[in-house]
Amino acid sequence: MIFRKAAMVIVAIVMSFAAVFTVTLKDSVVQASSHYQSMEKSLNAIMNDSIMKSANSSVTVRKASTGEIIYQSNAGKKVTPASTLKLLTSAAALETLSEEYRFRTDLLTDGTISKGVLKGNLYLRGQGDPTLLKTDLDQFAATLSKMGIKQITGDLVGDDTWFDSIRLSPGIDKEDETHYYAAQISGLTLSPNTDYDAGTVIVDAKPAKNGYKANVTLSPATKIVTVVNKSKTVPKGYKNTLSIKRQPGTNTILISGNVPVGSAGSKQWVTVSNPTAYTLDVFKQSLASKGIKFAATSKTVSRQVPANVSIITSKQSMPLKNLMKPFMKLSNNTHAEILAKTMGRKVYGTGSWNSGLRVMREYAESIGLNPSEWVFEDASGFSHNNKVTSEQLTELLYQVRRAPWYGSFVQGLPIAGVNDRFVGGTLRNRLTTAPVKGKVVAKTGNLNSVSSLAGYVETKKGETLIFTVLTQGQTKSTIPTIDRIAMILANS
Template sequence: MKACRKVLITLVAIILTGSAIFVPNPSISSVEAASTYTSLTNKLNTIMADNRMKNATSSITVRKASTGEIIYERNGNKGITPASSLKLLTGATALETLGEDFRFSTAVLTNGKVSKGTLNGNLYLKGQGDPTLLKSHFDNFATGLSKQGIKHISGNLIGDDTWYDSVGLSSGIMAEDVPYYYAAPISALTLSPNGDFDAGSVIVEAKPTSNGKAARVTLSPNTNVLKVVNKSKTVPKGSKNTLKITREVGTNKVIITGNSPIGTSGSKEWIAVTDPTMYALDIFKRSLAEKGITVGKSSKLVKGKTPATAKTLLSRKSQPLKDLIIPFMKLSNNVHAEILAKEMGKKVYGEGSWDAGLQVMRDYAFSVGIDTSQWKFEDASGLSYSNKITSRELSQLLYVIRKEPWYNTYYKSLPIAGSKDRYVGGTLRHRLGTAPAAGNVMAKTGSLKNIKALAGYAKTKDGELLIFTVLTEDNKASTVPSIDQIATAITNHK
């Protein structure tokens, strides 16, 4: 497979050397812009002249979706940190590499035999990357084991996460991000707290009790992998809510501080666990106990590799990628991006690592004519500040993928401006909520400190589909209002 891939890439390189089929001629685009799109160009120039954009470093490109011709550009070849707009490449590569019908698998296996209700041997929980596993799925596993007559397990509960490598955090993650769900460690065996599928995190909630007492803390799902240190205090109604929930970096201690006023809902935070594999095992053991299945007094929860001779007792497959890409792209799920990268590396290069997965992303971009020298990234989610791309190449990607058989699935996964439904509007549900932009901007957001991006498709008043990519950084004042003005101007064009 490696050899075939390299041959394909070499052939593409040869073809691209002698052809400009994917790269619009800038001079032709300039003529186009000067005639048909003069009013739009003037509006965009006015927006670019405001203080927010003048004080930011930016890269902007607008293309015709039908031909790829550039109709507006400002610093199109300037490398900018893309934040989550990098997921546009991750999602495209995943659909191409894994396929729309790809499903993650999880299995329960044993190297022992059942006798009189006792499983004499170890029980293995083998993960292959599924970020959609919930407590209810482990409950189903426990029910299935009970139906097979298992009431007691004499051996260990072993979590097998060897499908991917053991590196949990990608390069570039900052220490202050590590305690939270969006920077949760990556593991082939993990668990999500709810249907948003923020794998590797626990929902920690603190609510007021009685005056002077500590806030009441709950974990969802309830787990022992986090230890709560509650320093909070319930204060009288009308006081300021200063509750803060975080995790001490390098430990499993959840620290809760601040005041929780009576009459308020308190505070809620999605906290990343330190070890997703042990988190999944802990919840699995709880599910077993709830179904009346006990483990031996000397049994342990440990990590390990499933023996080749182990027998599969139960298995589960996730929803297909064509469905999973909705919460991934709409909600901009970082963990999904990184898991998909490792899965792509596993499939193409036989290695579930970031190095392999990111290489697959570069391979795909190059194979469709993207100038990969303009793409520098060290993760698949866009969380690293060291990532750099240009608006021209990102918009070129959005143009060439329109020819892919999975394009409709990809297009539907993009947040739709102004739609209040979380799984439709996603990260744009509270933006661009009025005409003409509402419902006519389908784009991926990107946001880090002093970095804002928006890239995707927009329909003009005449129904023409345009591709736009707006990348900004070094902005002390948020450029979101200006970016939204750009999107609105495009939808208002006729």
């Protein structure tokens, strides 16, 4: 009963943001009225402190009721947005693909079945579904088993041609490649759990006996990666120095360092090179678990499905409106890039970054945004070369209020101070006290020397404001300062 009451409160918070903001945007800069002079004075003091003076910043605050700009500081300055760029990506995706869009994965064959033998090839064709799990592959294998199949004479084929063959966006460096936030993008990919970090495997290293290597498990189990374990279990009380990294350009995962007895060890979501091959490897194990074997001459390969095939079964993802939560709450870079390529595929017939980012730019222009104020080379906000102004981001946040899918958009945004990961998201440990807790619904952004926050805030008087704070190049973290700005708005 307590849980249900808490859930109702959370829903009420989200719906309150979805129910407001009928605004008329004005392009001119408007000085704060007397009602906002106290807020303006407090914000000016923050903008003049040493931390904000050391940063390149851009700040804009609007009234949601009219679109009037009530505060600005360098509102027209282009700053790296980091993950607040996902606000544009999610809006463009909802508009282009629709709230009900679902990714699809097909199991097909060009063969025939006779006496438990599938005489032909087995195909797994993807559309970039980031929510495909091992349990889905197990279900595919179970379907084949129910059909009486025990052996397959042909190849196991993965079709990832829904997207192009470029796997990494331009802003990703070699040292980034091991990390979950820089996973390769493929038309056929797999997630290790329901966080849906597609293209990664969970590597869990735990202490063994003193002097022995750490015990290592992979989830899901896969032979596509090679684990080189150079770790050592050390006595209790020693420092945990475990490192788990995939070597760039390979599928070799190196585990090194010390793990103390009695410690939790280390668990990392590590990217794989070639998500297509990873998905096929895990699927082959699912088939083996059902007693389905391949002929000695069979191979596991990637190529496009031919015309003369039959669909055995399919799996559809959750609708896009539901994917918005793991995507935006957890700020999933892979989801953003998959959505960009999916938009490109739908509009221009090519699942590439060039076509996907083109769709995003055209969507921005269609709602009245200024394309000259937006520079981006990915859809996730990972690149430091991405630039936008706070004025444009607040205008985007105003414009989306007019869209029929706005409810899906806003319910994906993190809610300040709410501990549940799929409610509070990246704001669950920030702005945790009254009156600001639960009053800020916004997208965070963080890169090295870049921090940002953009969204909606309910004031003490019940008014809703639209705000964006962008900072880069700071010598110290600006997150506490950004949170102070949010608190001032909530208290106004």
